[in-house]
Amino acid sequence: MPLASLAKVEQNSCYWVVRSYSNTNGGLLKVRIDLEICQGQGRCFSIAPSIFDFDDLGNGVVIGDGTLNTDTLALAQLAQANCPEHAIFIEE
Numbered sequence: 001m002p003l004a005s006l007a008k009v010e011q012n013s014c015y016w017v018v019r020s021y022s023n024t025n026g027g028l029l030k031v032r033i034d035l036e037i038c039q040g041q042g043r044c045f046s047i048a049p050s051i052f053d054f055d056d057l058g059n060g061v062v063i064g065d066g067t068l069n070t071d072t073l074a075l076a077q078l079a080q081a082n083c084p085e086h087a088i089f090i091e092e
């Protein structure tokens with residue numbers, strides 16, 4: 001089961017916020033952006049500039065190979081929950 005489906009998110013006044021998350025099988029998790037879906041709204045690199053950057057067209061890109069650790073997982077999930085295009089995927 002993808003981790004993203006395990007995240008519990010709730011809507012704050014302006015953003016969706018991650019309230020809890022878990023990784024049931026301890027597998028390596030990576031974040032990626034589907035550039036066919038991304039429309040360059042910029043929330044990902046505003047929320048998590050240590051994980052996401054933007055390309056010459058203003059679309060979001062993942063910094064490095066996208067591997068997440070316990071520190072970056074929640075931040076990546078927060079960006080995922082706030083992507084208006086649902087272009088961010090967290091997968092094993």
Ligand code: SF4
Binds near residue numbers: 042043044060088
């Ligand atoms: S928040 Fe979503 S749509 Fe906006 S740049 Fe990031 S991936 Fe693309």
